[in-house]
Amino acid sequence: MSAAPVVLSAPTETGWQRFRRDRTPVFALWFLVGVAALCFSSPLLTALHLLPDYKAQDLALGPVAPGAAHWLGTDLLGRDLLARLLQGGVISISVGLIATAVALLVGVVYGVVAAEVGGRFEDLAMRAVDIISTLPLTLIVILCTVVFGQNIWMIFLAVGGVSWLTMARIVSTKTRSLKNRQFVEAAVSLGQSRTGVVLRHYLPNLSGTIAVYATLTVPGVMLLEAFVSFLGLGVKAPMTSWGMMIKEGSDVMEQCPWLLVIPSVVFALTLLSLSYLGDGLRDAFDPRTAKK
């Protein structure tokens, strides 16, 4: 259907080799690695006096637009925006990584197993997902905060608790549709074990959906973190995160537009790279697209 350029690929070519041939996803991967490296090295940069301290206030200075002294400007309390952006990145990137890991490990396994076992087990498993997704997350987070005190781990717990639910639902639907396909029937009749069917037939055919949905989870949970923090339960000031910076920036978008625009652009660029990376992985590992 599509007028994709005909690329000959050797039968022995692996998914990674195909992945590396396409430039956009590779560039996206390097961009993400770069941003993450910069964010996670920010305490070191501050220690070396290459970067101002993210919590150092300068109330006399107040908010200034981007310039030579502060490359990305300062916030309402005169704190350097670049330093805060890098510190916030540590939180947001960690939240994104945890969510993706939980969605992939718990969500995919849960969905595939539920659909493969089928019958009453699947009914029970799916109703359990319903129950968990209905319980008020805010109450749970408040309760955990009371029991364990306010700390960053609460956010990871909240994010991990919800990020796998829709993934499990989507994966189980798709698996159920694959289950009745002829090639799966053929594999079973040729003596393929259940594990074999899951690993060799389900997962490769699910990979596209999983990759796309995994990249959709990340922005959602990064914003969820902002909401949880907004309720005063997550990241504590003076620490920050991208979601919180965008939230604070949106309150003063008419007076100090850079406080909204800069974090939003960084946030968007990161997610853009992430979705190109997801699409690239999808294209490289999808058994059908790969054959072309």
Add this chain to the structure above:
Amino acid sequence: MFLYVLKRLAEMIPVLLVVVVATFFLAHAVPGGPFDKERPMPAEVKKQVEAYYGLDQPLHVQLGSYIGNLAHGSLGPSMKYPGWTVNQIIGERIPVSVILGSVALLIAILVGIPIGVVAASKPNTWMDRVPMGFALVGICIPSFVFGPLLALVFSLQLGWFPPCGWGTLPHLVLPALALGLITAAPLARLTRGELMEVYTLDYVRTARAKGVSPWRVRFVHALRNGILPVVTYLGPAAAALVSGSFVVESLFDIPGVGRLFVTAIVNRDVPVILGTTLLYAVALLCLNLVADLAKAALDPRTARDRR
């Protein structure tokens, strides 16, 4: 089919019971009560009030009487708004959230899915990049930024729609757009990803070869197979939309369920927390059932082997 629906409806009862019991204990485990204020009530008064609401009883007795009332369709009295029952408070707000949510859902479907279909038809060209760029903006912009931006442009600058409030049709436009477009973005991405796969299947080529027009192939033949994950995603998304969004309702000052839920948590108004949670649970279960039925109709292979 009818039996299957009945079975699923019957299954809802134990699920809802578990949700009620769990939320009940959660809400009571959280410290602070509805009558704790900055200026404490005299101890005797507080005791009286708590006795009135049955808060002096052991928890399991409270739970029992709550479930008993629930069986009669009563959600109990509100603790923060004296003289109001939870049925009245929620009943007043349901139409608001349902209308807003349904319009937003319609916008999301009508915008998101066609964008995905168009983008997947010419991958990696401008017809793919431009709509997907917009979708990405929609995914990245949180509603607390998108809402004020809409209000700023279409209300304060252009003066087309009122910036906040509820009641008339123009009031509906901005919040519905804010909710709908943000939901449309992930739909577009999911649709595109699925259709890219479906377009490579043999039956799509056959349809083209026998002379079906390209757009009919994309929207009728291919979409039917590619839309499964989208429908799955729509179940919970629709439930979230019709049971109200805290952020958008607060931004546009709309008296909906989403705001009620969050204020109830802040106020520790346990009956209202339980009522709104139950409402969301019913919406989620029903819409997931609708999604499952739609999937079975679209792709009979997903239908459960019904013994």
